[in-house]
Amino acid sequence: MNKKQADSIPINQYQVTGFFKGFLIHTFLLIVTLTCLFPLFWMVRSSLMTNQTVFVDKSLFPPDIHFYNYIQAWTEGNFGMYFLNSVIYTSCVVFGIVLVSSLAAYAFSRLQFPGKNFFFYMFVAAMMIPLPGSFVPLYKLMNDLGLINTRIGYILCMINVGLSLSILLLKTFFDKMPPDLEDAARMDGCGRLGIWWNVALPLARPAIAVIVIFNSLNVWNEYILATLLLNDKNLMPLQRGLMVFQGSHSVDYPLLMAGLTIAALPIILIYLLMQKHIIKGLSSGAIVG
Amino acid sequence: MSEANEKSFKFFQLKNNLINFSFVLPAVIIFSVFYIYPFFEIFRLSFYSWNGISPIERFVGWQNFIELAHDDVWWKSMGNAAYITLIALTFQNALAFALALACDREIRMKRFYRVVFFIPPVLSEIVVGLIWQWILYSGFQDGQHIGLLNYYLDRIGLHHLVHNWLSNPDTALTCIAVVHSWKGFGWGFIMLLAGLQTIDRQLYEAAKVDGAGSWRTFWNVTIPMMVPVILVVIVLTVLGSMQVFVLILSMVGQGLVYHTEVPVTRILSAMTGTNRFGYACAMGVTFGMVLIMISLSFKLLSNKVKQV
Numbered sequence: 001m002n003k004k005q006a007d008s009i010p011i012n013q014y015q016v017t018g019f020f021k022g023f024l025i026h027t028f029l030l031i032v033t034l035t036c037l038f039p040l041f042w043m044v045r046s047s048l049m050t051n052q053t054v055f056v057d058k059s060l061f062p063p064d065i066h067f068y069n070y071i072q073a074w075t076e077g078n079f080g081m082y083f084l085n086s087v088i089y090t091s092c093v094v095f096g097i098v099l100v101s102s103l104a105a106y107a108f109s110r111l112q113f114p115g116k117n118f119f120f121y122m123f124v125a126a127m128m129i130p131l132p133g134s135f136v137p138l139y140k141l142m143n144d145l146g147l148i149n150t151r152i153g154y155i156l157c158m159i160n161v162g163l164s165l166s167i168l169l170l171k172t173f174f175d176k177m178p179p180d181l182e183d184a185a186r187m188d189g190c191g192r193l194g195i196w197w198n199v200a201l202p203l204a205r206p207a208i209a210v211i212v213i214f215n216s217l218n219v220w221n222e223y224i225l226a227t228l229l230l231n232d233k234n235l236m237p238l239q240r241g242l243m244v245f246q247g248s249h250s251v252d253y254p255l256l257m258a259g260l261t262i263a264a265l266p267i268i269l270i271y272l273l274m275q276k277h278i279i280k281g282l283s284s285g286a287i288v289g
Numbered sequence: 290m291s292e293a294n295e296k297s298f299k300f301f302q303l304k305n306n307l308i309n310f311s312f313v314l315p316a317v318i319i320f321s322v323f324y325i326y327p328f329f330e331i332f333r334l335s336f337y338s339w340n341g342i343s344p345i346e347r348f349v350g351w352q353n354f355i356e357l358a359h360d361d362v363w364w365k366s367m368g369n370a371a372y373i374t375l376i377a378l379t380f381q382n383a384l385a386f387a388l389a390l391a392c393d394r395e396i397r398m399k400r401f402y403r404v405v406f407f408i409p410p411v412l413s414e415i416v417v418g419l420i421w422q423w424i425l426y427s428g429f430q431d432g433q434h435i436g437l438l439n440y441y442l443d444r445i446g447l448h449h450l451v452h453n454w455l456s457n458p459d460t461a462l463t464c465i466a467v468v469h470s471w472k473g474f475g476w477g478f479i480m481l482l483a484g485l486q487t488i489d490r491q492l493y494e495a496a497k498v499d500g501a502g503s504w505r506t507f508w509n510v511t512i513p514m515m516v517p518v519i520l521v522v523i524v525l526t527v528l529g530s531m532q533v534f535v536l537i538l539s540m541v542g543q544g545l546v547y548h549t550e551v552p553v554t555r556i557l558s559a560m561t562g563t564n565r566f567g568y569a570c571a572m573g574v575t576f577g578m579v580l581i582m583i584s585l586s587f588k589l590l591s592n593k594v595k596q597v
Contacts, residue, residue, distance in 0.1 A: 022396065025391045025396065026396070026397075026398075028387070028388075028391060029388065029391055029392070029398075029402050032384070032388060032406065033401075033402060033405045033406075035471070036405050036406060036408055036409055036471075036475075037405065037408070039420045039421065039424060040408070040420070042420070042423075042424060042437060043420045043423075046423065055428070055430050055431075055435045056430065056431050056433065058433075058437065058440050099315075100315045100316045100319065101316060103312045103313070103315065103316070104312060104313040104315070104316035104317075106312060107309055107310075107312030107313045108313065111309035111312060112305075112306070112309060113306040113307075113309040113310045113313075114306060115310075119313055119317060122320070122325075123316075123320065126320070126324055128584075129577075129581065130528055130532070130577060130580040130581065130584070131328060131331070131573070131577050132532050132552065132553050132556065132573050132576045132577055132580065133331065133553065133556040133569060133570065133572060133573020133574075133576065133577070134327050134328070134331060134573065135557075135560075136331065136334070136556065136560050136566055136569045136570050136573060137326075137327035137328075137330035137331045137334060137570065138323065138327045139560070140330065140334070140341070140566065141322070141323075141326060141327055141330070156319060156322075156323060157323055159319055160319050160320060160322075160323035160324055163316055163319065163320060164320075167316065192308065192309070192312070196312075217411055220413070221412070221413035221414070221415075223413065223414065223415055223535045223538075224534075224535060224557075228561075239413050239415045239416075242415050242416070242419065243415060243538070243539065246419060246539075253423055256419065256423075257420075257423065260416050260419055260420060263413065263415075263416055264412055264413075264416045267411055267412060267413070268408065268411070268412075271407070271408065271411045272404070275404050275407070278407070278411075279403060279404075279407065279479055282476075282479045282480065282483070283479060283480070283482075283483030
């Protein structure tokens with residue numbers, strides 16, 4: 001009887017406080033949610049107005065909206081070009097990173113050669129050492145190599161940026177891979193390259209997905225190297241284009257907001273489609289780190 | 290016979306090693322050219338005076354570093370970065386931890402919150418900076434404020450709070466730090482939540498059986514179990530916030546006032562503004578050392594915690 005009493009009374013209390021607690025927690029979470037989403041809403045909403053109304057009308061849903069700014073930004077604002085460049089850079093860099101890092105990670109995990117550990121720890125050390133201002137000697141190097149204002153120069157630099165982490169991620173994945181499948185492939189007469197292509201890469205698909213997503217976000221959002229290495233308007237990616245645009249159209253906010261929406265929308269869509277991978281990748285990183 | 294065998298075996302082994310090494314060769318080449326070489330070059334250039342164009346690089350010894358030690362703007366920029374970091378460490382991480390605790394239970398819409406809180410971190414600093422610059426806009430037209438924040442402050446009667454947020458030296462840096470925290474708290478939230486979810490639920494049950502209230506459970510179970518993850522989040526926050534600069538470029542631009550200068554914007558303006566590449570490298574080396582010292586001390590601290 002004693003036990004019953006002890007059980008029932010606190011449970012009632014819990015239910016009452018639980019309701020208020022839940023209410024408070026949801027209020028808190030919803031306020032933060034609103035703070036996250038409202039600036040984005042305001043960006044889209046401002047991009048649908050004219051340069052006359054945007055400065056005076058503060059209503060959440062302005063009465064007359066039009067999409068003319070997007071057309072103007074895409075054509076006159078050069079955003080069509082910037083967008084195409086961003087797509088080119090992102091896909092080339094990500095393809096390069098996956099190719100180069102998966103080859104290297106496979107060798108670090110499964111093949112033997114002298115100096116293996118030295119080279120592997122070289123890549124790991126690069127992630128540990130912060131080097132602010134490394135863009136200064138990098139700029140000098142690119143200048144000496146004649147790679148300023150070239151697509152290939154920027155692409156190579158960005159491949160290098162994503163290399164270390166991708167190699168580390170893939171190597172840990174390959175290390176956990178059961179060797180039986182590779183043995184079977186070897187029996188069937190597969191060479192090293194054949195095993196890498198036919199066995200290792202298909203099995204590593206989840207790890208490659210994480211690498212593709214994180215590097216895509218990183219390249220799409222990169223600004224400083226794009227600024228230092230690319231001065232030709234026809235070569236600039238979106239982030240760089242936005243700053244050039246902002247510098248020359250400092251008062252045309254609807255047009256700028258349309259440009260921002262063009263730059264942000266693909267990233268948000270990719271994130272929403274891939275959020276499971278992203279959050280899983282991050283969470284495992286947190287526990288490993 | 291055996292000698293010939295050994296020779297052919299050695300040749301085979303060499304060939305084998307070379308083929309194996311060719312797998313890492315592309316990565317090693319790219320890494321050597323675009324990371325290793327600039328890494329040593331930044332140290333070498335920091336002892337030279339060079340304007341970025343002329344072929345003449347003049348060796349000046351420690352002069353760049355001596356000048357840097359007496360550069361008031363540089364030290365102010367360090368202070369500014371520390372201020373941004375302090376706000377990120379307290380405000381941003383406390384928010385992240387509170388949100389993670391709130392989501393580490395059976396509540397509705399958990400996945401929705403998790404997805405939404407990570408939207409700001411995936412946006413670029415340029416996009417975030419320009420959106421907030423528009424919200425914090427400080428112009429005045431037709432008898433009302435243009436910027437959204439000032440407009441609403443005025444509307445709800447808080448006239449005295451209306452500021453020229455980004456051009457006023459008193460508020461500009463705080464605005465940057467708050468926007469930086471807005472962009473960053475989702476990272477900490479995801480990592481801390483992942484850490485919270487690895488805590489064995491039986492520990493909570495045991496604490497309940499022992500009669501510990503929720504507050505004591507928090508201090509005696511949750512916090513000790515979370516120390517390693519918290520340390521990782523702190524290190525990443527410090528390293529990230531000390532080096533923030535693209536956000537500053539997009540919010541307030543560069544070179545107008547020193548109130549919002551941080552070390553990396555100083556490096557950038559020594560390079561592109563005054564064409565002093567050697568001095569810029571000396572700044573980079575000095576600042577890099579500071580960052581390495583910070584992360585090393587945290588590393589030592591976390592080793593100590595793990596031992597205990």
